[in-house]
């Protein structure tokens with residue numbers, strides 16, 4: 672599939688959000704779309720999925736079956752989980768027993784069986800997100816588009832996301848994922864597309880590239896925002912710790928220090944391997 676000189680703006684005289692994007696992705700490939708808040712990651716994914724039409728340029732070679740998981744599942748629909756998913760299975764071209772089988776299999780796999788008779792508006796955000804994931808997977812997609820898939824999911828389902836992606840890739844599907852949480856670390860083989868100023872650049876890394884670890888001290892109140900920004904720019908934040916030495920030197924309360932690696936970390940650098948959870952939730956009210 673190829674995006675050819677794609678431009679998009681939301682209003683006739685509004686600013687262009689995407690400006691001449693040219694990129695392609697093939698069967699069995701995954702790309703993670705990175706970038707700061709509001710740069711146009713969701714817009715790009717929606718163009719790729721066929722949800723938005725570009726104002727200029729075109730998308731060619733889009734696979735017939737596209738699974739699209741929006742950032743927020745639209746739960747304000749008057750259906751039960753089972754009715755909704757059965758309807759979506761029909762939209763995906765499944766009929767009768769095949770539709771029922773797909774719904775049963777995905778509700779089981781995503782832990783939704785107990786919610787089959789619950790209406791969508793009554794679901795918690797995390798459960799609704801799982802329904803969003805299920806509807807995209809009912810029929811193996813040739814293109815799976817996941818907009819911030821780790822957002823709002825419980826830990827068990829977050830673990831499942833790379834597994835689902837791997838299955839789509841193994842069946843020669845392509846996968847696009849936006850990510851501001853730095854979960855890309857879970858998709859080490861994915862390409863990395865950085866969106867900024869309406870343009871897209873692909874990060875390249877070679878096997879013999881070396882990496883540096885940079886330690887940065889920031890005021891405690893700015894930790895979450897800084898971590899989010901660093902991750903959005905494609906850096907790997909390895910850990911956050913209170914920095915006693917900085918505090919002692921400056922005779923004020925401990926300043927948290929952020930340790931980050933530029934580029935793709937080696938396994939030993941990853942926070943997970945050090946028993947450190949590299950995920951930090953933004954503080955309430957703080958920009959992601």
Ligand SMILES: Nc1ncnc2c1ncn2[C@@H]1O[C@H](COP(=O)(O)OP(=O)(O)OP(=O)(O)O)[C@@H](O)[C@H]1O
Nearest residue numbers: 681682688706707708709710711712713714715851
């Ligand atoms: N439906 C819309 N109507 C008008 N402007 C929109 C609409 N959707 C997005 N925008 C604007 O387009 C720009 C890109 O938004 P988009 O949601 O694609 O960014 P993003 O990188 O995905 O951001 P985030 O990380 O916050 O999800 C932003 O300035 C946003 O305000």
